[in-house]
Amino acid sequence: MSALQIENINSLADGLSGYLAGQQINLVRRAYFYAEQAHEGQFRRTGDPYITHPLQVAGILSKMHMDHQSLMAAMLHDVIEDTGITKTAIKSQFGNTVAEMVDGVSKLSQISFGSHAEAQAENFQKMALAMSRDLRVIMVKLADRLHNMRTIKVLPPDKRRRIARETLDIYAPIANRLGMNDMRIEFEDLAFDAMYPLRFRRIAAAVRKVRGNRKEIVSQIQTSLEACLEREGLPGRTIGREKHLYSIYDKMRSKRKSFSEIMDVYAFRIVVDRVDTCYRVLGAIHSLYKPVPGRFKDYIAIPKANGYQSLHTTLFGMHGLPIEIQIRTEEMEAMANNGIAAHWLYKSSEDIPSNAHIRAREWVNGLLEMQQSAGNSMEFIENVKIDLFPDEIYVFTPKGEIFELPSGSTPVDFAYAIHTDVGSTCVACRISRRLAPLSEPLQSGQTVEIITAPGHKPNPAWLSFVVTARARTSIRHFLKSQKLSESIALGRRLLTKALASFGVSLDSVSREAISSTLEQLRLDSLNKLFGEIGLGNRMSHTVAQRLISLNENAIGTELGGNLLVRGAQSSVMNYARCCNPIPGDRITGFISSERGLVIHTRDCNNISDLRNDPEKCVEVNWDPEVHGEFTVEVRVELEHQRGIIATLATAITGAEANVEKISTVERDAHFSIVNLLINVRNRVHLARVMRKIRMIKAVTRVTRVKSRKTRRPTVH
Ligand code: MN
Secondary structure, X not given: OHHHHOOOHHHHHHHHOOOOOHHHHHHHHHHHHHHHHHOOOXXXXXOOEOOHHHHHHHHHHHXXXXXXXXXXXXXXXXXXXXXXXXXXXXXXXXXXXXXXXXXXXXXXXXOOOOXXXXXXXXXXXXXXXXXXXXXXXXXXXXXXXXXXXXXXXHOOXXXXXXXXXXXXXXXXXXXXXXXXXHHHHHHHHHHHHHHOHHHHHHHHHHHHHHHHHHHHHHHHHHHHHHHHHHHHOOOEEEEEEOOOHHHHHHHHHHOOOOHHHHHOOEEEEEEEOOHHHHHHHHHHHHHHOEEOOOOOEEOOXXXXXXXXXXXXXXXXXHHHOEEEEEEEEHHHHHHHHHHHHHHHHOOOOOOOOOHHHHHHHHHHHHHHHHHHHOOOHHHHHHHHHHHHOOOEEEEEOOXXXXXXXXXXXXXXXXXXXXXXHHHHOEEEEEEOOEEEOOOOOOOOOOEEEEEEOOOOXXXXXXXXXXXXXXXXXXXXXXXXXXXXXXXXXXXXXXXXXXXXXXXXXXXXXOHHHHHHHHHHHOOOOHHHHHHHHHOOOOOHHHHHHHHHHOOOOOOEOOOOOOEEEOOOOEOOEEEOOOOOOOEOEOEEEEEEOOOEEEEEEXXXXXXXXXXXXXXXXXXXXXXXXXXXXXXXXXXXXXEOOOOHHHHHHHHHHHOOOEEEEEEEEEEOOOEEEEEEEEEEOOHHHHHHHHHHHHOOOOEEEEEEOOOOOOOOOOOO
């Protein structure tokens, strides 16, 4: 579009005559000729002479009615960077202000927003500094980027994607922060097109198609809105609005809405003369169509952080179609579209600085204050990014250090962000001094204190809620290595026991026998062999036989006792969920591939066919020192009575047991059968709990559930 309107310096100058003095236009011309000479012989990738680029950048700024110094800086913005000309030379030609601006833009151009957080922080600081000296510097930089985005098609794909990504990550948010909505939208759509050309085209085609179908409804609604304003004697213009392609794409992706859900909303804007008219228009249209409760927002009384002002409401239109309406004054409209740039656009009419301009200044000043108070550049960048990237959250340690996390992060993510050791030993947390679950999503600004317990281990359940890659990989890595070391230990115990049943001790097996066995099994260490046995991939009995057959000097040992089960489950030792064994029960172990040892009660129905397989079956006993809590299932038959479940729960907790789950499995007019999962220490404890339950009057029968047949057996 601009290529047609600004073909050369003369047509630009013509446009400038609308708002600049002749003297100022001449200065812009001089800057143009100076730059043209400096870039002589240089070409853009498009094949155009280089000077076309600064000329277009100045053209973009002239649309916002930026002053002559900004336009001069635009003309000269690549001179220091791309030609041999110095800042001093520019200063002597065009004065200090313009030279400083050109220097500022050049410095911004050297900033690359790479992934190195520290470098990025320093770059942000430079940017804030350049902006604080003169806000116009960032305007020139944004215009420069906008023209580069408009001509991005000529770049090779990888460079195109990198620049488009950076535009979405840095420049679009800055434009948004400065209230320059038109520019933000253009940035987003150009970058979207550059990054995902196919998706862009598909959505564009879909919008074109839908637009035809919508036309009639849009004009119906518009007519009725206009008639309503007319009747009430409220002057204003009504504009139909359409979402830009990137915002449609973003909504589909982040809010998981379908294309038609997004396009089914009809959006209008009513622009009026004065603030009080806004509220009168609101009243009028609320009596025309019913407003959707909870959707009215008064950004006039409370402007957004970037200075945006407007009334927002949603109405139920005819046939219940949702209609979104924005109501604002002409001045607010200009602010909403051009933000800080509106300051220059309307400067001639009034001399007081615009709302957006004041806010932009405040923002930049705030940045500088932060820079001075921040302990280091990293802390500074965290602060800046709170404004720019609402998708990130920023939380504090009790000592005031800031951590940046993706939104949705939990205390566990935070703990891992501090240090892997903090993550793996965390047991509880306080969010803003209140005890909170480790899975609670964090919000920006919260202070999070992680409570650790030495020796504590990561919980596999954390994987279901952590969002950061760091937490996820650390937990996975831990579980893997834990499984490995546990399976090695179990394998060693199983093999020792199997050898003992032949009257041989592991220590007396010769090196030669071990190494030739490893060779035959294609394993490179004894630990690997233990691991394979522990995981149930090799049978200890068979391995023991092989070792003994290769070993002549093996010394006899006492026939080994049973394996002892000590307590908590591990990744290679599980309690079967069909029979839920607890200490005191007679138990049997079975080796199951990849799951290691699974402990059943000896009378469990699910193991009858395995019991005669000596290769898989392992004799086990409870360790006399066993401790911990064990899950057991109890079935209670009872008569209906008000509050009976509560009575039941109270009885159980009264016996120092925990209720894990209560479910009613059967129910008729008089009786219910309730299944309980209870944590107990052992059989004696269970007996005490069951006695307490039996003492409840309404209870007619209490039994322990063993060998559930409803679930698939856990032995493979
Ligand atoms: Mn440039």
